[in-house]
Structures are given as structure tokens and as C-alpha cells.
Amino acid sequence: MKFHGYFRSSAAYRCRIAFNLKGLSPDFASVHLRRGGGEQKSEVYRTLNPQGLVPALEVDGLVLTQSLAIIEWLDETWAEPPLLPADKDLRARVRAFAQAIACDIHPLQNLRVLAYLKEELGHGQDVADAWCRRWIGDGLAACEALLAREETQGDFCFGDAPGLADICLVPQMFSAIRFGVNISNLPRLGAILAACEALPAFADARPDRQPDAEA
Amino acid sequence: MKFHGYFRSSAAYRCRIAFNLKGLSPDFASVHLRRGGGEQKSEVYRTLNPQGLVPALEVDGLVLTQSLAIIEWLDETWAEPPLLPADKDLRARVRAFAQAIACDIHPLQNLRVLAYLKEELGHGQDVADAWCRRWIGDGLAACEALLAREETQGDFCFGDAPGLADICLVPQMFSAIRFGVNISNLPRLGAILAACEALPAFADARPDRQPDAEA
Known part of the structure; x- marks a missing residue:
């Protein structure tokens, strides 16, 4: 593989x-x-x-x-361990949470999109950064709200074990911090990030721990 | 429901x-x-x-x-009828095709993104339209290539019955046409669009046939 x-x-x-x-x-x-x-x-x-x-x-x-x-x-x-829940109703909500990040936040801050803003439309880094903060900030606020309405409030997004939702959330939170998004108003997401980071599976996957990492 | x-x-x-x-x-x-x-x-x-x-x-x-x-x-x-194939390898490719549209094309032409380009960044409709054509054009060209490498070349994206991939493709092709993307260089996608449009399930779902449709 x-x-x-x-x-x-x-x-x-x-x-x-x-x-x-x-x-x-x-x-x-x-x-x-x-x-x-x-x-x-x-x-x-x-x-x-x-x-x-x-x-x-x-x-x-x-x-x-x-x-x-x-x-x-x-x-x-x-x-x-399973990354998606066995219950199909819960599985649909986990997938929706993952897609709220993977479809509606992340692609907007993709390198090719920021390159278009700068190279084709002539904007500076400040405009590109504000663009990212807007979509990440709005998107993560919606993610916080999506979790708030779940009956079960565990250590992770959907229960007491990490899964697809957490897998999508953690890289997006890293990106939020990198772009200077204020995440202090997202207490649940912040607590989940901390719970994930305490696990080697998440900590070892961090960008700065990869063989191709650069400063 | x-x-x-x-x-x-x-x-x-x-x-x-x-x-x-x-x-x-x-x-x-x-x-x-x-x-x-x-x-x-x-x-x-x-x-x-x-x-x-x-x-x-x-x-x-x-x-x-x-x-x-x-x-x-x-x-x-x-x-x-099943919308995803039973084989897990093929299912992964169908999901990837769907996500190539749902993650990497469609969110970039979303109303809120175009509103940001126009209202926050002060661009005109021409810039917004060119922006859409870029992401839709590049994205659909990749979709054409993704299908070209499949061994089975049926009437639909992945075989002889429509499924999740076709469900994502058809609205994106409609959008491509609306934004003036040249789709003549996408013969396979064009043929699939025609095959889908011949089915009432697709034809009846068209925007102009909905109760809230406007000219």
C-alpha cells in the first residue's frame, strides 16, 4: 500500500x-x-x-x-476500530458533519483557490487570509452547532471513541489556528481537539511530524 | 418525510x-x-x-x-434500486467521483462564495462567471479522465444503471451549461448526461420542473 x-x-x-x-x-x-x-x-x-x-x-x-x-x-x-457508527441514522449525521468540513470549508482554502485569488485576481495575502478565516470561522461555528444538538455528548464528536467526524475536525482546527481564526468561541470543538491530540493516532499524524515536513 | x-x-x-x-x-x-x-x-x-x-x-x-x-x-x-455498488473497491471509486464534484467543484460556485467575490471583494459578474467556469471546467475534465480509466464503459458513470456518481454529475453538467463552460470536449460526460435525461427520475428532477421554479 x-x-x-x-x-x-x-x-x-x-x-x-x-x-x-x-x-x-x-x-x-x-x-x-x-x-x-x-x-x-x-x-x-x-x-x-x-x-x-x-x-x-x-x-x-x-x-x-x-x-x-x-x-x-x-x-x-x-x-x-470502526470509524463510522453501526446505526444508520447516526452514521448519516457523522457523514454530514464530515462533509460540512470536507465539502463546505476545506475546498475554499485549498492552495489552488488561494493561488487564483492572488495570481488571477491580484489580491494580496491579507485578502486570501481573510477569505480563509471567513469560511473556516462560519463553517466551524456550524459544526459546533451540529454537535450541540446531539443527545450524546461524549469526549469525541459522536460518542466516546474517535471516528470519521474527528478525523475531519482535527486537521480543520489546525488549519483554523494557522489562519488566525478565533476558536475560543468553539468550546466543544476545542475540547474534542484536545481529546484527540492526547491520542498517538492523532498526534503522530500532525503535519510537523511527517517525513516531508518543513518549517 | x-x-x-x-x-x-x-x-x-x-x-x-x-x-x-x-x-x-x-x-x-x-x-x-x-x-x-x-x-x-x-x-x-x-x-x-x-x-x-x-x-x-x-x-x-x-x-x-x-x-x-x-x-x-x-x-x-x-x-x-441500489445507488452504490456492492463491490467495495468500485464503491470507493464511485464515492470519489461524487466527491470530486461535491467537494471540489460545487462549493466553489456556491451562492455565498459568489456573493463574497462580488460584495466583499468588489468584483463584477464577469469575474464571478470566469471563476465558476475555471473550477467547473477543470473539475469536469478530471471527472472525464476518472471515468476513462474504468474498465467497464457502460451507459452511465459506473455501469449500466444510474447511481450516486450520475446523481452528482447531472446537476453539475446543468450548472456547467448555465455558466457557459465548453462541455464539447467531454464526450463521455455528455453521453451520460443524455442517457440520464432520458430517464423520468432525472428529467422530473430538473430545476425548471419544480414547484418553486422561476424563469
């Missing part, structure tokens, strides 16, 4: 947490998103992922893309 | 196709995205979806959000 990722990519970070929770150690291939105009745009990488985005997972001739699809596949291939 | 949507929302359109394929007819509540500053932002609607986005599905006290989560829930609740 070979995982193509980049230390700072939120989507790769999600997959790393999932690998760790499942006790898997795929080989790692670094795809440097900034070097040489972006290795993810190269012809070679696009044979793995025509989207020109990380991550991609190669396993026995199969090539998988999209972090959420990869994580569900891992969960269907290695059952323990 | 009560569905909260808007005729022009791609995410609501996906759900409508899924309801039709499953033979379901939920009650419909219109959430007008432009009237009164956007009904989706109202306090009442946010009790259903704190994200302030359509769609939302109410069913027996359960409130579901995020179109892909809703569609997977429908598929897990009403088995026939």
Missing part, C-alpha cells in the same frame, strides 16, 4: 489519522504541492489522480482518491 | 433525483436562497441546518443535512 500525500494537506492529514487508528503503515510518497509549480500537477501524478490533488492511495493495482472515500474504504476493509 | 430545498440548488437537485430513483415523494418546503436576503440564513431554517445551506431532510424527528449523506442514508433505508 502506497500513500501519496503532503505534510500540510488537510486531506492527507485525515488519511494519516485513519491509517494510525487502523494500525496501518503504508509506504509514503511525498507530493510537494509548491515545488516546481506543484508536483501534484505533473503528468506522472495525474495518472494517479486526474484531479491533480492529494491524496491518492495505491493498493494492489487499485488507485483510490478523495480522502473521505479512502477512509470509508479503509473502514470497510479493516473493520476495527 | 419533508424535504427542504430550492429548485436551482445542485445539492437539492441531487436529492430529488435520488428520491425519484427510489420512488419516494417527500413533502417539499421551499427555501428561497435569494428572497429576503436568503431564507436559508433565517433563524428558523438554521434550527434545521446550522450551516444555513440547503438541503435538509426531516424524517420522523430526525434531521439530515448534506446531500451525499442524505443519499447514502436513503440507499441504506430503501435498498432498491
